[in-house]
Every structure is written in C-alpha cells, then in structure tokens.
Amino acid sequence: ITSLGGTPVTLTAANFDYTARGAFPTWNTNYDVYLAIAQAFEDTGVRAYKGQAGNVKSNRTVLTAALNIHSVEGRHAARVRLMRAGRGGAGAITKPWITGKDTSGIGPNVQASYNGEENVTQAGIVITNINGMSISANAASEAFDEPLTAAEVSAIVAPFFV
Numbered sequence: 001i002t003s004l005g006g007t008p009v010t011l012t013a014a015n016f017d018y019t020a021r022g023a024f025p026t027w028n029t030n031y032d033v034y035l036a037i038a039q040a041f042e043d044t045g046v047r048a049y050k051g052q053a054g055n056v057k058s059n060r061t062v063l064t065a066a067l068n069i070h071s072v073e074g075r076h077a078a079r080v081r082l083m084r085a086g087r088g089g090a091g092a093i094t095k096p097w098i099t100g101k102d103t104s105g106i107g108p109n110v111q112a113s114y115n116g117e118e119n120v121t122q123a124g125i126v127i128t129n130i131n132g133m134s135i136s137a138n139a140a141s142e143a144f145d146e147p148l149t150a151a152e153v154s155a156i157v158a159p160f161f162v
Helices: 031-056 060-087 088-095 109-111 137-142 150-160
Strands: none
Touching: 031 088, 031 109, 031 150, 060 088, 060 109, 109 150
16 A cells, blocks of 8 residues: 555554444344345445446556455355355345345345446446347346445445444
C-alpha cells in the first residue's frame, strides 16, 4: 500500500460492530446467523473486487492481486453457501451461487449486497434467449456476478463499523 502512495489503515476489534447496529444481535451465539453474515460478506467481496478491476487495470501488479482475491472470494462464497445449505433451516434454499437478487433467506438487512444481481444483460446483450436458446432470467442472472461501486460497498459495510 505504501509503495503505491497509500496509507495503511489499522483497525482493531474495537472498530467493529459485528451486530451491524443491532441487525444481527446473535451473530456470536447463533452459528446460522454467523454463516449468513459470512455469506453476505463473501458475496459482497466478490462483487466489490470485480467493481474495482477497471479502476486498477493500468497497474498490472495491482490488477493481478485484485483478480486473484476476487477468485478467492468466489470460492469462499460458494463454500459458505454450501455450509448454509447443509445445515437446513433458512439456509437450506441456498445454492453455491446467487440467483436474481435473492438473499438466500438472510433477509432485508443484507439486500444491498444482492441488488443488481438480477441483471440479464452482459456486454450490452440480453442473454435470455441468446442465439435462439431458451435461457431463464434466473439462469442468466446466475451466470455472472455484477460489480459493486466503491460507494455501494462502503454503504453495505458501514453498519459493521463503529
């Protein structure tokens, strides 16, 4: 960070509100809630790194690191989603990927992490019924993760900071 002219930020546990201002009061006593928050964070991470790729593309080193992190976030997201699905309950409907803008039962407190995922247009082309193939909106939305802007990411994570 410093070699690029930035200033590292030092945070401690005191800087975080893991309840997200009371939205998840049982985060540390209810494993299902803990996993749900982890899923939302990992899904947000995938979209956050994708959203910034264009901003760092002129620096090959930073771009490579960012896209490597993006792929790791994707693997983490899929794993946490499988863990939730395996536990049953609200998480039983969870797939390893996002369908539309569905929160997989987590609810409205994380909706901003999923808004925009229902997109079925890629590179200006509507991919439902592409080349005469019948592709549902759900399947089309599952095929791509949509980017988030820095402002969107900041708004999503803000409740977790003191």
